[in-house]
Structures are given as structure tokens and as C-alpha cells.
Amino acid sequence: MSDLKSSTYHTPSPSNPKILIAGGGLGGLTLAILLERASIDYEIFERSTTLKPLGSATSLAPNVMPLLEQLGLLEEIKKISLEHISNGIYRESPDGESLDLLGKLDSKEPLSLPEFHSLLLSHVPSHKIHLGKRVLSISQDDDNGVLIRTSDGMTHEGDILVGCDGAYSSVRQSLYSIMKKEGSLPSSDGEEMKVCHMSILGTTNSIDPSVMPLSKDGFARCDAILGYNKPHSWRYFEVPGNR
Template sequence: MESNPKVLIVGAGIGGIFLAILLQRAGIDYEIFERASQVKSLGSAMVTGPNILPVFEQLGLLEEVEKISKPLKCLNIYSGDKKLGSVDANSKERAGYHSMAFARKNLLSLLLSQVPPHKIHFGKKVLAMQEVGEGVSIRCSDNSNYVGDILVGADGAYSGVRQSLYKQLSRDNLLPKNDEEDLSMQYTCLVGTTDSLDTTKYPFLADEFCHFEIVLAEDSSESVACFTIPENRICWVYTNQLPSSAPQEYFRNSEWGPEAAQFMSEKIRHVKAPFGLTMAHLIDASQKEGISKVMLEEKFFETWYHRRTALIGDACHKMLPSAGQGAINAMQDATILANCINDIKKANVANISAGLKSYQKQRYQYAKTQFETSKRFAVIMGGQTWSDALIRKIVLSYMPKSLNVMRQDKLCAYRPQANFLAQAPIKGTISVLPQVPSKRYPVDPVVTV
């Protein structure tokens, strides 16, 4: 007898919601558990592109993404008032899709509109998990309990699901040493998005493409990045690189919370920003409740699943946001995981564990590559040590543009799709990598345009 598994998703961020949408399209039951009382619409800009937009096209959401976005053509980097160079980001001709820049909260709102409200349970902080009979159970801080066949931790860099899973694995001597180590703190940030600004004062906001600029401070470890998005708004990120000697235990991730933002906002008002602005201009034009202080950390975990439990997104590979790959990889995780869950014909622990093993096998190396790419881009875009400055000069001044094109093409060649839905056509001239076909349902053939 075939029986679709029921999936418990912990975390209502972009990865968790994207997984829910895919499971819903596959006819697989799920519930989402979010520790916050409501979904937080905080954060700054996000960029997505050819390696995930085909899935949005499959879901009928590509036009909606385009409405909230502006196409990104290049990144300009300055040191004070001096332009250091540019990095090309125009992927339309070769990959068939633009890289698109938008506010994080706009994408999250779009995704949430696709999920029935009764499927999301708020105020559910997961305290413990355990396997019970032929399923897996979670216990929440309000003493409620839920049982399903598969548990997915999509609850961020400090995932409660991961911590509970790793405690069990550690007790059984099954946890690699790397997974016992803390995340590495790299930067502290202040992020926000302005209200609509006056285009007579800032005419560049009316351009159809996204202006993406970074200004590096000449005499400190600070930098400011700005993206222009629809509705004449600017997404901004102030970043301060932490010294390598900073004690790791001193820092706490604020999970996009506004608790420490006010103090930091007052402290950095004088800092130069792109477009001839200062941080004071950007802060004063933004809603205070939408400004938050965050830590940027990184860590690539080796263990993504065990028996009935799987991890996606930041819970298993926390990337620096410099290359814009964190959310993209979370959605790629969700896509491949949905494919593997859909292939499970009978929800026993052996079949589920085999499906989750296939998920990690398909995703691990691609995510690892993007983790390393994000690390390198962080140096180019905001690194302030003398070695960072040397690497940035070499890349911007001496590296052939053809190498950047090759890097982009390799990135865009990997574009997984939901294998239980009609395939989006392959666009552009890049040869797209094949993916594992559905074991359960045939889909329409891929069309090249």
C-alpha cells in the first residue's frame, strides 16, 4: 500500500515556506511551526536568479517575482569616493533569466500568500523531538505535541531541530567533530529598507534596473551596500568586519530582531553610503521597526539528516550573504527535498531515511561550492584587512572578465526543478545540468527555447 508521508516543518522562513508550497503542489500533507508570534518582515535586499527562477516559473509565480524586483546588471565597488571596479551580474543573454533584486519581506509575503493560513502555527517554539512508534514527535514550549512521518528543520542558523538531533547523534557517537564546533562570526550588520523616496531628488531610483553599489570606508572596517528596488526604495546594509581575535561567545545572533538597532543607528549616522548619501539619510528614511541588527556568521555542517529528520537552508549551511546564495540554496534544498519526499511510496523509516539520504547526496556538493563562493565574495565586497584589499585589487583590476563569465555560467548551469511538475523550458545558451528524474510520476519533457 502506498501512503504519502506527513511532514512537520519547523520554521516559517523562506526555505520552510517554499518547501510547504512544493509539498502542497505534490499533494503531500504538511504543517509549519514558527516560534515567533507572526512572520517578521525584516531584513534588506535579496537577489535571485537563473538557478532557482525556473521553479518559480513551474509554480506560476515568475511574473509575480518580476513585479517586486528590478534586474541586476552589475555591482560597483568604491573606496570612499574612488571607484575600485565593477563585477558584471547580467545573466539574461546566456542564462535566459535576469538576476533579480528585491526586498526580502516582499518575497516572503508572496510565498506566504500561497500557503493556507491554517497550515502555519505561530508561537510554537520546539523544545524537543523524538521518534515515537512509526513517526516523529515534537514538543513545543506551550506543552503542545505534534506527530508526523518526517521532521524538517528550516529554523535558521541556530536551529533547535539541529541542536536536538545533534544531541541524540552525539550520545550515540554518530556526530562528526566538525558538527560539534560553533559557527564562525565574521561581521556585525545593520539592515533596513527605506520608504519610497522622491525621484526628483534621487532620479536614479526611476531606472528600470537595480543600482547595486558598495562603499568601503577608507580608514575603518566598515562598508555600506545599497540596492535600488521597485517603488523608489533603497535596501541597505551597513557592515563592520570583526577582528579575528574577537571572542565568539560574546556575540549573539539577533535573528533579524530590532533590539540593539537603535543604539547602533545613532553610532553610525556619519558613515558614508552609496549615491553620495550617509547612513543618516538611509536610517531617517526607513521605518524604525524595520531596522535590525544582525550577526553574519558561517558554518557548513556535514550532517543534514538522520532517520526521519532533515535540515535545510541555514540550519545545515549558513552562508555569508555576499554572493546572494543563502536564500537561493535554501529554496534549492526545498526543491530537491520535495522531490525526494514525493518519491517515498510507503512512509516507513527505511524508505524515509533512504529518501533523505538521497536529498543530501544530491545537494551537498553544490551547496558546498556556493558556501566557498560566498566566502570569497565576502572578501571582495567588504573585506577590510590588507590581504582582503590585495585580493580585491587583483580581482577587480587584473582578473580577465572571461573568468567571471565562466564562474557565472557554471553557477547558472545548476538549476534544479520540481520533478513532479511540468518542467519549465530551458532558456539561454548555457548547457543545463541534468537532475534525478521522478521515480513516481512522469512529467512533461523539458523544452529548450
């Protein structure tokens, strides 16, 4: 790939398209691995200057596990996750002394978010990832593909652009700007994003099994608890390393 200062398009090739991916998070890296396995050309443009995932723990729902297995990642996932034996929703009792089970959720695989991100990253060739390149604007042509302008003043060409750059996606906003000028943007999409809840995230250090005996059995519990007459709830995941 070459960095261009001009706005010229390359000649598209339907049989061998080039994919531009905005964002090097979980979604962008997973897409990159899919394309890598299919021998389809791609480039990742990440706004941050370092790939350091935020967050603490996450869980993989059953519907995503077949994809990870097809990509050949399942055994690696098992090494950084725990098999879970509890995945319920509980309600705090009025006196706060007990919990009532409201229902069970589908099976999930809890794991450390940074470790999951690092695993995906290890399967993407480093030369395919370009850091410090936030997508500022896009332009497209039905005959020639798409061109993006990044924060370092460069332009990059491709056949397809995929926005994996988060809730406040620059790709989405650029598309909305184009659609607004054309009069095709739905009014609901033009509204400000609403904050419905706020979360505080964290991961403990390794906990002494004598303090948390349940951590010794090698299984995970991923439960959610609803506070009684309180404006908050909490949930927890157990991940490898007694965390």
C-alpha cells in the same frame, strides 16, 4: 492534525507521508508551496506568535528563478522586483573620490524581503501554519517516524521533519544532542557558531526622483563597495517604490 499530550506514534504511510516543517520563513514557506503543489500533507510550526519577516531587501539569484517559475510564482515576483542593469563589486579609491570596478556578479532580481515573504505566505493555507510553537525536542523511530514537542506542551507526529528554523535551529540542536549521545556527532559541528561579520540593514522611504534621478529609469542597481583601508564594506539594492 490533532495536538497530543502523549508520545504515541502514528502509522507511517510511504505513499502519503506527512511532513513537519519547523519555521515559517522563506525556506519553510517555499517548501510548503512545493508540498502543496504535490498534494503532500504538511504542517508548519513557527516559534513567533506573528509572521512578521525581519530584514530589508534581498535578491534572487538565477539558480532559484526556475524553481519559482515551476511553482507558478514568476509573474508575481516580477511585480514586486526590478530588472537590474548593474551588479558589480567596486573598490573605493585611496582618496575616497572614486570607485574602481573589480568584477561583475551574476544577474539577480532585487526585491523587498517583507514583500517576498508576504507573497510566499499568500500561497500557503492559513490552517497549515501554527504560530507560537517552537520545537523544543524531537524523537524518532525507524518504523514509526518522528515526534516533536513544542513550546506549548503539545506533541505532533509525522513521517519527516525538516528544520527551517534559522541559524540557531532547535531541530539541528536536537539532532546534535541525539548524535552526541550516540557518539556520531563530528567535533566541528559541536563548536559554537562563529560571528565573522556584522550587518546593519535598512530600507529607505520612497526617494524623490529629483534627488535620485537614476530611480526614474525603472531598473535596479545592486552593487557592493569595498572600503579602502577600512574594516567595512557596504552594498545596496534598488527595489520598487523608489526605495
